[in-house]
Amino acid sequence: MKRIMIVGGPGSGKSTLARRLGEALDLPVFHFDHIHWKPGWTPRPDEEKQALVEEIIAGETWVLEGNHSRSYVLRMARAEMLVFLDLPRRLRMTRLLRRWLKYRGRTRPDLPEGCPEHLSLEFLRWSWNWDRAKRPTVLRLAEESADRLVIHILRSPAEVQQFVEDAGSRSARLRTR
Template sequence: MRRLLIVGSAGAGKSTLAREVARRLDLPLIHLDRHYWRPGWTAAPDDDFRAEVIRLAARPAWVMDGNYGGSLDLRLPRADLLVLCDPPRLLCLARVLRRRWIHRAVPRPDLPDGCPEQIDLQFLRYVWHYPRRSRPRVLAAVRATAPDLPVVRLRTRADTRRWLATLPPPDRPHRPAPPGPRCRS
């Protein structure tokens, strides 16, 4: 595995998992938030962002975290594995609230400068509705653009620990890890 795409709801643990996977596999880490957002939470123009995603996805190796459904068609065909972080929505909500508290004065490392952690009602609604609205779109995009792409779906911390245990520890040489169970949802 040389290109792993990690997606899921806000608060699902994507960035934390991506950092650990990149460390264990000694792969470059790409947080899409750092490429999409400009200071003051200004979104990149669609054409600019898609061009940047094309450039990033063309790299020979990466661990990439971020949803950005409008660019899945560019990333899924390049990925060797999709990891869907899929914990319960209440856990995701609790995590985004906790994250807001933790990063009230110290910026998150996966966000660009000038984008302090914030929460509003629209964001909380996105987290709440992710399982019903966004997750089906992600899985439909996999079926449409990369139907043979292995998908690992991590619903619990135990799932995540078990899957991480299949990866080499960071102090050992890289060996290919099994992709995990195929997601059929």
Template sequence: MASERGAGPGLKGIRRVAVVGCGGAGKSTFSRRLGELLDLPVVHLDRHYWRPGWVETPDEDFRATQRALVRAERWVIDGNYAGTMDVRLPVADLIVFLDFPRWRCLFRVARRTVRGWGRDGQAPGCPERLDWEFLRWLWDWPRDARPRVLARLDEHGARARRITLSTPREVRDFLGRLRSGDRPRGE
């Protein structure tokens, strides 16, 4: 399905939402706000993937966890994990892609690290950290991970409506229209 850029909400009947995007794009915060507005429970995949001390969950265990999570009738799930998008995208009603520029994501990650914020979806026992490996992943995301994510969205998210938000203003406008109950004409 083609992606709508900054589209109006028109989210009547939406029960399952997948939120994806680069680290620092604000997936967890956006998901929490969207969940509040749509009265949907929010699942942060980082909490299910990372074990204390930043230990990765084995792939098959993580896939099994996601299969159990997506059986729920209603949810907002945030996180990329491109290798397991085939579990959640086919059952999503809506996919929101936070497609922010590299500089904005790097700035946000650095800011939250310096301020000691942590993330909404922080896994227990995994304190906020900023290391060269993570910085390199963020820097390379537009070239390496973004194309893989887009390919997975096209491959596994064909039945879902897809919305791309690329600026904080688009995010604010989207959530604001949803909050006020405004709907684009024709919906």
């Protein structure tokens, strides 16, 4: 697989998985937060986001992670694989709090410079409601795309770990042939 789309609720580990897959499969990694945000937590205009997504997915190889639902269909049309991190809400919320504590006031690796980590009540609410608001769309699109995409729905950290290990070992076997 050379074009991989990763989606999941906030705190599900999309960025971490993207980095790990990029390393294991020697693919370039793109974080949607870099597409969406400019320094100072300023959102890009929709036209700019669309152009950046189109530029990335026109490439032959990529791992693109993020939840910009307006570009799901566009990204899925070019992806070969969809990975949906469908982890429990309680785990995701705990991870969000841990991430905030770890990076508070600093820019984490999957964000553009000038976007120091912060945690707002609005973001926590959006994160809490993600399962109800966004999850059904991801599941529906995955089902509709199952005939042309390899789909992995991972529901636990152990499944994510096994997925990365399997991807890495498959990649290593292909490189030695």
